[in-house]
Structure formats: structure tokens, C-alpha cells
Amino acid sequence: MDLILEPWPWYVSGPCIAIVMFLLLYFGRTFGMSSNLRTICAMGGAGKRVKFFDFDWRQYQWNLIVICGAFVGGYIAHNFLSNPININLSEATITDLNSLGFKNIGKSLLPGELFSWEAFFSIKGFLILVIGGFLVGFGTRYAGGCTSGHAITGLSSLQLPSFIAVIGFFIGGLIMIHLIYPILF
Incomplete structure (x- = not known):
């Protein structure tokens, strides 16, 4: 059991x-x-x-x-x-994910189109990992810390730079998913 x-x-x-x-x-x-x-x-x-x-x-x-x-x-x-169990998603979210090329929506938290060995060993998947890793590393160094450091430690100790960084993280995430991601996929 x-x-x-x-x-x-x-x-x-x-x-x-x-x-x-x-x-x-x-x-x-x-x-x-x-x-x-x-x-x-x-x-x-x-x-x-x-x-x-x-x-x-x-x-x-x-x-x-x-x-x-x-x-x-x-x-x-x-x-x-x-x-x-299946993930309960709105019809609008399912439609948006279908238009981006995702299959089996709501069946897994990690979509196979991004998180699978086939995706990793493809040219596109490998380039996304390398370029994304470089950008995350650069951004972490430039921002003086990562999302967990700023969002948890920085905000809990009331640091203004962390507040600004967290706002930047959210804006960057919105730009990525609404503007850049549709171009990549």
C-alpha cells in the first residue's frame, strides 16, 4: 500500500x-x-x-x-x-496552453514538453537550458541574490532592494510568459 x-x-x-x-x-x-x-x-x-x-x-x-x-x-x-489526481485548471488556461503546444494539460505539474529527456536532448531544449541558465546566473548576480533570498529573507527583513527585486522578478516572469515564450514555442 x-x-x-x-x-x-x-x-x-x-x-x-x-x-x-x-x-x-x-x-x-x-x-x-x-x-x-x-x-x-x-x-x-x-x-x-x-x-x-x-x-x-x-x-x-x-x-x-x-x-x-x-x-x-x-x-x-x-x-x-x-x-x-488531475489538476483543476480553467478552460481559458487550457486553451492558452494548447495554443502554446502543450498536451496532457492538467495531468502533471511538470509538462513533458519542457521536463523530459526528449526535451533536454533536443537542440531547442538544450539551448533554452544553457541560455536560460546563463541569464538566471547573470540576473542573480546582478540583483545581488536569487528569488528565494530576496523574496523570503529580504522581504522578511524589510529590505527595499529586495522589494524592488521581487517586483522585477514578477514583471520579468510576466514578460517571459506573455511575450517571449510564445515566440520560442
Whole structure:
């Protein structure tokens, strides 16, 4: 018998995130995925070639738990918290996704047209990953952090630059899905 648990409701998970953020702020720590990736690059010796990675990574190694948690949490969410029911989408959303070339809409959270081995090994899929990865990396560095760092840590500590960055993330997402994505697909 497969044990499938329901995801935590917002009124449980939201306060849990708030408690973690309070503890991080209390102890003078910050949260963000890009800072973890920077620490991994510094651990690997990237600081010998690039000044950005030349810092004492040992004082940040506690933060690597976030990366481990992302992998473990993803595994748990996929294998134990996934509910194999169809996703209830509006007819307008289904029509829009059909016009963009998506099939099996509402059957999976990750569409095969984007998240499959066939998509990855296609020229178009590979170029999207490489160019998108470069743009995300550049944007993260330019914005001084990633979406999780700005939206969770920055906003919870009332930082104006994080507020501006989060607004930019949303505007960029809207531009991507409404203007750029239809051209690509």
C-alpha cells in the first residue's frame, strides 16, 4: 500500500517558514539558494580563478543544509506528497496552453514538453537550458541574490532592494510568459 500524504496547508507551512526566518534573522544569518551555490563553487576552488568566489566558505558551510534539504524535500514531495489526481485548471488556461503546444494539460505539474529527456536532448531544449541558465546566473548576480533570498529573507527583513527585486522578478516572469515564450514555442 502506497502512503500518500497531503501537502501541508498554507496555515501550517507559512508559519513554519516564518519561524525559520525569525531564527535566521535572530542569529544574523541569511537564506538564499544562490549563496549556497556560491559556497559550493568556493569549496571547489573557483576562488583561485574568480575573485567573486574568493572568500572563507567555511563560515557559510552551515547553509549547505539548504541544498541537501532541497534534494531530500523534493524526493519526499515527489514520492510521498504527490497526489495523482488531475489538476483543476480553467478552460481559458487550457486553451492558452494548447495554443502554446502543450498536451496532457492538467495531468502533471511538470509538462513533458519542457521536463523530459526528449526535451533536454533536443537542440531547442538544450539551448533554452544553457541560455536560460546563463541569464538566471547573470540576473542573480546582478540583483545581488536569487528569488528565494530576496523574496523570503529580504522581504522578511524589510529590505527595499529586495522589494524592488521581487517586483522585477514578477514583471520579468510576466514578460517571459506573455511575450517571449510564445515566440520560442
